[in-house]
Amino acid sequence: xxxxxxxxPNAINLITWLYKTNDGITSEAWGYKEDLxxxxxYYRHFPDEKTLLxxxxxxIAKDADILVGHNSSSFDxxxxxxxxxxxxxxxxxxxxFNIITEKTKNNKFGEYYTxxxxxxxxLDTIDLLxxxxxxxxxxxxxxxxxxxxxxxxxxxxxxxxxxxLN
Numbered sequence: 145x146x147x148x149x150x151x152x153p154n155a156i157n158l159i160t161w162l163y164k165t166n167d168g169i170t171s172e173a174w175g176y177k178e179d180l181x182x183x184x185x186y187y188r189h190f191p192d193e194k195t196l197l198x199x200x201x202x203x204i205a206k207d208a209d210i211l212v213g214h215n216s217s218s219f220d221x222x223x224x225x226x227x228x229x230x231x232x233x234x235x236x237x238x239x240x241f242n243i244i245t246e247k248t249k250n251n252k253f254g255e256y257y258t259x260x261x262x263x264x265x266x267l268d269t270i271d272l273l274x275x276x277x278x279x280x281x282x283x284x285x286x287x288x289x290x291x292x293x294x295x296x297x298x299x300x301x302x303x304x305x306x307x308x309l310n
Contacts, residue, residue, distance in 0.1 A: 149219070149257055152227045155193045159200055163207070174200060197228050201238040210265040214285045217268035218249075218256045225259045239263050 158175040172186050176196050179189040190196040201224070204211070213220050225244065228235040236242045243262035248255060260266070270283045280291060 149222050150226050194231050198233050204238050205240045208264050212267045214269045217258050222257045222259050
């Protein structure tokens with residue numbers, strides 16, 4: 145089942161991210177469903193999806209120079225943008241200049257959507273691999289992480305002990 149990314153029906157209930165500070169790399173998880181603050185020192189709890197997304201978008205505009213993700217240009221970035229709009233947040237607050245350009249593109253799989261965030265560089269690792277002519281059998285995160293990092297490090301993270309993450 146393909147979701148129309150311009151009208152995402154499901155809530156974004158968890159955002160995990162890494163960022164660099166003067167002290168090194170920091171990892172955070174932000175969510176609103178279950179408060180995991182007592183279990184995870186890097187977890188920040190929010191009362192609802194709207195507060196979570198609005199805080200995240202403002203943080204990006206204030207502190208981000210570059211966003212890096214895997215398939216982020218055609219999934220994560222537009223998903224966050226359109227979901228924010230759907231729940232009543234002006235998604236342009238993600239840009240330091242309040243300017244975001246929506247684009248419709250086509251590839252062998254059909255039509256897809258991207259958003260260009262003025263003032264923030266966006267780097268999609270799939271695009272990076274293809275730009276440097278690295279042809280893989282698949283471009284899934286699991287497959288490419290194993291290709292880059294090797295079988296022992298790359299691959300999916302096992303969350304079975306955590307139960308259902310939804």
